[in-house]
Amino acid sequence: MAHVTAAAWAVVTLAASLAAAPVQAQNYPITPAQRATAEQVAVGGIPLSELAPDAPDNYTVKSGDTLWGISGMFLKSPWRWPELWGMNMEQIRNPHRIYPGQQLYLEKADGLARLRMGQAPVGAPTQTVKVSPRTRIAGLPDTSIPTLPPGAIEPFLEEGIIVGEGELEAAPRLVAGQDNRVLLTRGDRAYARGRNGAPLVERDPRQIDAYRVFRNARPLKDPGTGAVLGYEAQYLGVAELVRSESVQTVKSREGKDEPVTVPATVDIVMAKEEMRVGDRLMRQPPRQLMSYVPRAPKADTAGSIISVYGNAVALAGQNYVVAINRGTQDGLEPGHVLAIQKAGRRVVDRSQANERTELKLPDERNGVMMVFRTFDKVSYALVLEILEPISIGDHFTAPR
Known part of the structure; x- marks a missing residue:
């Protein structure tokens, strides 16, 4: 199954079954590859092995949730929303809207999972994620939950x-x-x-x-x-x-x-x-209200972190902003998700008495960041998940 990407839209996914509701949804792009993946999943469902191991049995969307956070509850890779969308395309007509109060449940059978909207029927398989639609009226303020925590990027x-x-x-x-x-x-x-x-x-x-x-x-x-x-x-x-x-x-x-x-x-x-x-x-340029659709870059992308934003800051943690040595001329766009790699240490093999060989341990994945602002040769990215602090010089690759 193709691992198409797009962060927190796992929930956008989940949620936007406002087919019957007169809401004016935002026109976020859905690429042909993302739609193809969703249609593939729509035929047979998604293997249970692709679901997050600790996905909740039931979940009601709350004010303050983010799409990235909710997506991570249900899928191992929170940017793989097209697969979740494909689990119930007939009900989820618009994969880019989710609102507090919505419920959803996962129907699991024969090793596969499918997304269902509304209340789970009596006797339905366990591990049900709920998301019930809520009536919405056009013209009211948009209360859909954001992709990322408000204030993480806007300032x-x-x-x-x-x-x-x-x-x-x-x-x-x-x-x-x-x-x-x-x-x-x-x-x-x-x-x-x-x-x-x-x-x-x-x-x-x-x-x-x-x-x-x-x-x-x-x-x-x-x-x-x-x-x-x-x-x-x-x-x-x-x-x-x-x-x-x-x-x-x-x-x-x-x-x-x-x-x-x-x-x-x-x-x-x-x-x-x-x-x-x-x-x-x-x-000061005009204020831009941007909506980000987290996804993997189309091509393999690799590079390095060249700066941590802020005076005298050498290490970065979650919700920090970093500059990377790739930009628009390298095909990067706002919303691209990148995997942060921690360089493996240089060690000496002391396992044999008469031999000392210098080794370099493998690079290990250390977290995920999302590009949100691009220039010709440089981009800024927000660190979304991290295991250990990031240092200048750490590498990144496309997520897999």
Whole structure:
């Protein structure tokens, strides 16, 4: 059976049997390979050996659940939702919706399992996962549970940025603080100049002009080749443009009129760290509400972890963000799930008295991460599961 992937959508899977409910479901992509796998399973079911050994007998979806977490309850690999979907395609018309209160049960017979919706009939095989549909009305706020814990990725989408060489240095910069302040934080007013002497964009009174503030774009290098893949800028906070940069005419000491630059005025509205003169401003992009469909990459993918996001952080644990040395030019997309490998230790074989052979123990799988933001040569991934802390230089592969 093909091991098609897509995290927590095991539950999306489970749940979205809102065939009769007038809900406007999101149009998440279902690839031909995923549908083919689901159709294959729909014919004969899924072997019991593919179910998680500790899958609950009954489960009702609760507020606060995530698709990734629920998927892991039922399948050995939580991103293999197409197989679970295929267990009951006639009832689960939309594999991308699941809501608190839904119930589901697994019908098990002849070594195979099939997904059923609603209440389990009397005398049905044990190990029943329940998920009963709930009436929904179009136009109500979307209360479907998320793929991953809320807040695990969204704050980072405002922060993490990879820039090209010299790009940050060419960006607008802070030139002074009010009342000669050296360090700036939330609530402070500051002054800024546009890139290369050009004024900051003219302020639009109909909208808020927000800029993210960065410092110290440090190079991210490929551990194998040493090539610089991009520059990771340190995120400091957000400033709002109050007045645009301008030019005023003033009298010189000789009494002559001469033009003088008046820097733009900005207010610091959010500060993760204190800011100072020389820090750079980059316009805040429109907020993107992304939905991730966890899945395995189409092709074999391998690479290394090149950075752990955060100042002076060398090790990463669950829910940490790491940078990897593969990006869009390598075919990576948001939602791709990757297996983290822990390098095997170098040891000496002392099993024989007269022989000492140096060995390298096999690499062992250490966890799973999901790509959520991609650049040309670098991507950021969220660590979803981990056995031991991750170090810079650890490898990753496509999950199997």
